[in-house]
Amino acid sequence: MPAYDNVRIARKITRPTALDYINHIFEDFVELHGDRGFRDDKAVVGGIASLNGVPVTVLGIQKGKTMEENIERNFGQPHPEGYRKALRLMYQAEKFHRPIINFINTSGAYPGLGAEERGQGEAIARNLMVMASLKVPTISIIIGEGGSGGALALAVTDRVWMLENSVYAVLSPEGFASILWKDAKRAEEAADLMKITASDLLDMGIIEKIIKEVDGGCQNDFGFTANLLKAKLEAELEILMAKDTDTLLKERYDRFRSFGIFKE
Amino acid sequence: MKLFDNIKDNLDKISVDTLKERAEAIKNAIPKPSPAKNKNENKKDKKEDIPADSVKCPSCNKIIEKKALGKLKICPECGRLFRMNAKDRIKAIADKDSFKEMDINMEADNPLDFPDYSAKIKGLQEKTGLKDAVKTGICTIGGYECAIGVMDSGFMMGSMGSVVGEKLTRIFEYGTEHKIPVVIFTCSGGARMQEGIVSLMQMAKVSAAAAKHSEAGQLYVTVLTDPTTGGVTASFAMLGDIILAEPKTLVGFAGRRVIEQTIKQKLPDEFQTSEFLLEHGFVDAIVEREKLPDVLATILKLHNCKKEVED
Numbered sequence: 260m261p262a263y264d265n266v267r268i269a270r271k272i273t274r275p276t277a278l279d280y281i282n283h284i285f286e287d288f289v290e291l292h293g294d295r296g297f298r299d300d301k302a303v304v305g306g307i308a309s310l311n312g313v314p315v316t317v318l319g320i321q322k323g324k325t326m327e328e329n330i331e332r333n334f335g336q337p338h339p340e341g342y343r344k345a346l347r348l349m350y351q352a353e354k355f356h357r358p359i360i361n362f363i364n365t366s367g368a369y370p371g372l373g374a375e376e377r378g379q380g381e382a383i384a385r386n387l388m389v390m391a392s393l394k395v396p397t398i399s400i401i402i403g404e405g406g407s408g409g410a411l412a413l414a415v416t417d418r419v420w421m422l423e424n425s426v427y428a429v430l431s432p433e434g435f436a437s438i439l440w441k442d443a444k445r446a447e448e449a450a451d452l453m454k455i456t457a458s459d460l461l462d463m464g465i466i467e468k469i470i471k472e473v474d475g476g477c478q479n480d481f482g483f484t485a486n487l488l489k490a491k492l493e494a495e496l497e498i499l500m501a502k503d504t505d506t507l508l509k510e511r512y513d514r515f516r517s518f519g520i521f522k523e
Numbered sequence: 524m525k526l527f528d529n530i531k532d533n534l535d536k537i538s539v540d541t542l543k544e545r546a547e548a549i550k551n552a553i554p555k556p557s558p559a560k561n562k563n564e565n566k567k568d569k570k571e572d573i574p575a576d577s578v579k580c581p582s583c584n585k586i587i588e589k590k591a592l593g594k595l596k597i598c599p600e601c602g603r604l605f606r607m608n609a610k611d612r613i614k615a616i617a618d619k620d621s622f623k624e625m626d627i628n629m630e631a632d633n634p635l636d637f638p639d640y641s642a643k644i645k646g647l648q649e650k651t652g653l654k655d656a657v658k659t660g661i662c663t664i665g666g667y668e669c670a671i672g673v674m675d676s677g678f679m680m681g682s683m684g685s686v687v688g689e690k691l692t693r694i695f696e697y698g699t700e701h702k703i704p705v706v707i708f709t710c711s712g713g714a715r716m717q718e719g720i721v722s723l724m725q726m727a728k729v730s731a732a733a734a735k736h737s738e739a740g741q742l743y744v745t746v747l748t749d750p751t752t753g754g755v756t757a758s759f760a761m762l763g764d765i766i767l768a769e770p771k772t773l774v775g776f777a778g779r780r781v782i783e784q785t786i787k788q789k790l791p792d793e794f795q796t797s798e799f800l801l802e803h804g805f806v807d808a809i810v811e812r813e814k815l816p817d818v819l820a821t822i823l824k825l826h827n828c829k830k831e832v833e834d
Contacts, residue, residue: 368757370777370785375795378805380756380776384730388762391731392738407714408726408757408776415727429714429723429754434781439716453719454635463634465720515731516692518724519685520634523626 262450262459266432268424268476269403270366272329275481277319277362278304280402283485284492285310285317293344297377300341302333302365305348307357311493313500316352318345318413319362322403335404336369339382342412346386353393358496361399361413366431368409383412390415391515392508396499398492400470401425401457417499417511420468420491421457422484424476427465428455465518578605595812604769604812606749608651609658609675612708616816617662617671621831624660625697626690631655631718634685640717643679653678655686656711659694664706665820667828670694672707676750680712683755687715688725691759695732695743704742704828705733706819709760713753726758733762742826746815747774747797747806761805765822767815768797768806 268274281288285308293299305318320337323329345361352359368379390397390413397416405414405427421427430438432446435453454460457469470488477484499507573579577588583601592598595615596605607615613622631644648654656678661670672691674681681687691707698705714722736743745763750773757776760766768774775795783790793799800806810818 368776370781372782372786372788372790372794375775375777375782376799376803378761378803381761381805383757383776384726384759384761387727387730387758388734388737391727391734407723408754411723411727412757415731427720429716429719435716452635452637455720460720463720465724512731512735515724515727518721518728519689520632520718520721521629521685521689522632523629 261447262426262453262456263432263447265424265426265456266404266446266450269426271476271478272324273478274322274364274403275477275485276324277321277364277402279481280362280400280485280488281306281308281317281319283481284489285315288317291348294340294347296343297340300333300338300344301331302335302337302369303341303344305345310360310489310496313496314355314357315496316348316357316359317362318348318359320365320410320413322364333369335365336367337365337409337412338369338371338374339377339379342368342382342386345413346382346389349386349390349393353395356395358396358398358500359393359416360492361397361416363399363401363405363410363413364403364425365406365409366404367406368412383408386412387415391511394504394508396496396502396507397511398495398499400488401427401466406431415511415515417507417514418468418495419466420470421460421466422470422477422488423457423472425457426450426455427457427460428453597812604749604771606676606710608677609653609673609708612673612748613658613660613662613671615812616664616673616708616819618664618666622660622662622671624658626659626693627654629654629686629690631684631686633717634721635717635719637717637719643717647678651675651677655690656681656683657687657690659690661697661703663831664816664823666830667704667820667823668831669704669706669823669828670698670701672705674708674710674748674755676710676712679715680750681710681755682712682715682722683725684715684718684722685725687711688722688728691729692732695729695736698741698743699732699736699739702739702741702829704744704823704826705736706744706746707759707763708746708748709751709755710748711751711753711755711760713755723754726754729759730762733759737762737764742823742828744819744822746810746819747772747800749773752776752778766806767808767810767818768800769812769815770797770809772797774800774806 288308290306322335323332399414399416401421432450433443436445436449437443473480580598582603659672747768
């Protein structure tokens with residue numbers, strides 16, 4: 260199947276969102292708002308919840324399911340304050356020794372005037388740096404689009420998983436084609452070259468696990484994928500929570516340290 | 524400040540008028556470098572007769588002998604800063620003969636088997652004499668020892684692939700191990716597209732190494748030079764304990780064109796300049812090119828950095 264078919268499925272407006280997974284997988288979800296600095300970015304959701312009795316912090320990049328909701332959620336494109344809300348909740352998780360589970364679904368960080376004024380680059384950079392050394396177990400799951408730095412800003416975690424039809428890339432295939440060939444219409448061709456599918460990224464060692472979806476995408480049987488993900492999260496958290504902090508941090512560092520292919 | 528509050532309240536529904544007013548306010552606040560115009564003029568340049576030993580300054584349009592730009596590559600007529608390559612930059616910043624380059628032979632592979640990528644690298648290596656878009660090593664500045672990384676826009680617009688990521692990670696690790704500061708001159712179009720997701724991962728890798736260096740109590744200084752954008756801005760460029768920038772430098776995350784298409788609005792010339800970042804609180808200071816060695820030496824001194832003792 261051409262990689263661009265995954266892009267189409269990943270972008271479907273009917274594709275289950277971060278809040279769908281949060282509400283299905285966890286109990287006692289209490290949503291927490293705001294970055295304590297500027298405002299509450301509705302493209303990022305977060306809060307505390309319980310996974311089978313274990314308190315956790317959950318975060319998600321949230322797309323809308325209707326045009327109206329998408330305008331409110333800014334089509335799942337966070338502003339800096341969205342990443343700073345996530346950062347605040349991650350520090351909070353560290354304070355209370357809670358594991359962190361992130362659901363990622365964004366075409367990218369918002370490219371806007373206010374976003375630049377308020378330091379989109381700084382906000383993403385800060386998250387990368389802080390997440391590298393958070394003293395609690397962290398897992399992220401790309402549930403739809405994993406677009407560039409805007410996705411990575413929540414994905415510097417002990418484990419990175421992808422749903423079978425999700426995509427994770429340095430840039431959208433459209434942006435990629437337009438930068439390299441000055442022709443966004445060659446997006447399908449770009450998608451094939453870019454290695455953006457879950458199976459490509461598993462082969463390259465960029466992710467650890469693929470969560471299955473039924474034919475045509477997880478919107479056709481949400482319970483199947485969500486239950487599978489829940490079981491895998493429970494099992495993985497048990498493994499990660501058994502590790503002492505030094506081991507956890509060393510393994511996380513080594514995970515990202517290993518990325519890069521070069522000659523010398 | 525009323526204008527600003529206005530934007531806060533109506534973030535998702537910024538009126539065209541408000542934006543225009545805001546743009547006007549920014550325009551009046553800062554002197555004009557007008558980069559947009561320059562682009563077109565550059566294109567025209569190719570048709571003009573400019574002697575081989577001269578360049579046309581994109582700011583004042585005067586034909587300048589290359590020699591007259593001097594070691595610091597500054598237009599003698601209007602003071603515009605031309606881009607410096609890594610070699611010239613190191614010469615201008617590091618104490619004489621103090622720079623010891625690391626990882627001299629590291630070069631790109633082709634993680635995605637991307638068509639023509641290897642040939643492109645080879646061609647650029649021959650043309651520029653560089654292996655990739657960053658030079659790293661150790662040196663002294665005003666006598667103070669530090670690990671240094673200098674990006675070079677002459678090599679694929681300073682884009683960050685595996686080589687840039689790995690070399691910068693190694694200088695952070697070197698700095699952590701030897702308890703010395705790291706200084707990085709950034710200059711980059713962002714992630715290197717031809718290495719796909721592997722480029723994106725370099726942002727995390729370098730940032731993680733910077734985190735360890737920071738936790739070890741060591742100083743990290745970034746100097747933003749023209750242009751610093753995309754994945755480099757969204758990682759190590761913005762992570763310095765102290766962030767300096769050269770005047771009138773382009774610094775931003777998203778590209779100007781992408782933003783203009785998104786908000787359907789022309790952006791003011793001053794948008795995403797180092798002056799704009801200073802105003803919004805994202806750089807510590809703008810430093811003239813000729814003052815950089817002294818300012819860096821002072822910063823290193825104030826952090827009790829080790830002074831090399833002459834044998």
